[in-house]
Amino acid sequence: MTRKGVWAAGLAGTVCLTSAASASFTGWFFDSYATDDMAFAVIDVYAQFDDDTDTVLNVFNSMISTSTGVGFHHSDFNTLGGGTGLWNVTNTANIPGTLSPDNDSFVLIGGAVADATNPNSTSLDPSFDPAGGGTVAENAGWFNSNPPNLQGRVDADLRTWVARFVIEGTDAAVTLNFAANLGYNQGLGTEAQNAYDGGQGSGPMFEADFVPAPGAIALLGLAGLAGRRRRD
Numbered sequence: 001m002t003r004k005g006v007w008a009a010g011l012a013g014t015v016c017l018t019s020a021a022s023a024s025f026t027g028w029f030f031d032s033y034a035t036d037d038m039a040f041a042v043i044d045v046y047a048q049f050d051d052d053t054d055t056v057l058n059v060f061n062s063m064i065s066t067s068t069g070v071g072f073h074h075s076d077f078n079t080l081g082g083g084t085g086l087w088n089v090t091n092t093a094n095i096p097g098t099l100s101p102d103n104d105s106f107v108l109i110g111g112a113v114a115d116a117t118n119p120n121s122t123s124l125d126p127s128f129d130p131a132g133g134g135t136v137a138e139n140a141g142w143f144n145s146n147p148p149n150l151q152g153r154v155d156a157d158l159r160t161w162v163a164r165f166v167i168e169g170t171d172a173a174v175t176l177n178f179a180a181n182l183g184y185n186q187g188l189g190t191e192a193q194n195a196y197d198g199g200q201g202s203g204p205m206f207e208a209d210f211v212p213a214p215g216a217i218a219l220l221g222l223a224g225l226a227g228r229r230r231r232d
Contacts, residue, residue: 024051025182025195029159030208034170035102040073041170041210042102046159047182056109056152056160057183057192060125060141063205066167067175071134073166075103078132086132088142089113089120103166109144110152110160121146148188167210179205 029046047056066072074085076092076099085091089108093099101113111120124131125141144152152160165176182195 024049024054025184026050028178028206032208032211034211038170040103040166040168041174043165043176043208043210044161045163045165045178046161047184049154049158049160049184051186052154052158053186054154054158055150055185055187056144056162057147057185058109058141058143059107059162059180059182060127062136062140062180063138063177064136064140064180065177067177067207068172070167070172070174072105072136073103073134073168074105074132075099076106084133087128087136088124088131089122101164105164105166107142107163108161109142121149121151150187152184153187170211174210175207176210177205177207
């Protein structure tokens with residue numbers, strides 16, 4: 001599969017974070033690709049930081065959709081049983097010939113797809129209701145239910161993986177609309193910090209194209225700015 005990563009360019013320079021200490025969150029990073037069989041287009045979303053101790057705790061007050069209203073695709077243990085698919089990464093599996101994480105949409109706080117030897121401790125907030133299906137509820141959030149395991153700590157690229165969004169097909173021009181607030185710290189015993197804590201989608205909303213062909217992705221820019229607040 002062909003991948004192409006794209007920065008949410010200009011984020012740190014155009015948005016005022018909650019405090020000077022919050023400056024270690026520098027923006028969102030998108031990695032987009034088509035599956036090898038060209039059946040699905042995928043966007044992975046990462047929180048980008050500037051220090052190797054930065055650790056994501058939760059994502060909250062999100063606003064996530066597609067430009068055309070097409071639903072996100074699931075292929076997990078729930079769909080095997082005839083369900084619509086669930087958002088928690090703990091339902092995702094890599095079973096050759098049956099299930100593939102590349103074909104499944106899910107959210108997570110770092111870590112990897114769960115298996116018997118490498119469980120993922122991501123949980124969904126009550127606001128993530130419904131917890132399944134092709135859309136993400138307004139205000140949906142998710143968190144690391146076991147913060148001492150440091151699952152949300154940044155990787156070698158100073159990024160923490162927070163979501164995968166999959167759509168069926170690679171020809172249609174479909175855009176991911178993504179905005180979310182973020183909680184993080186620098187590890188055990190350090191103070192929790194928020195980036196964008198002014199209400200639902202108080203960070204900028206970015207638009208990123210799903211690949212129309214392998215490796216093709218475009219960051220379209222800012223669509224919704226920091227003034228958007230939680231709806232009553």
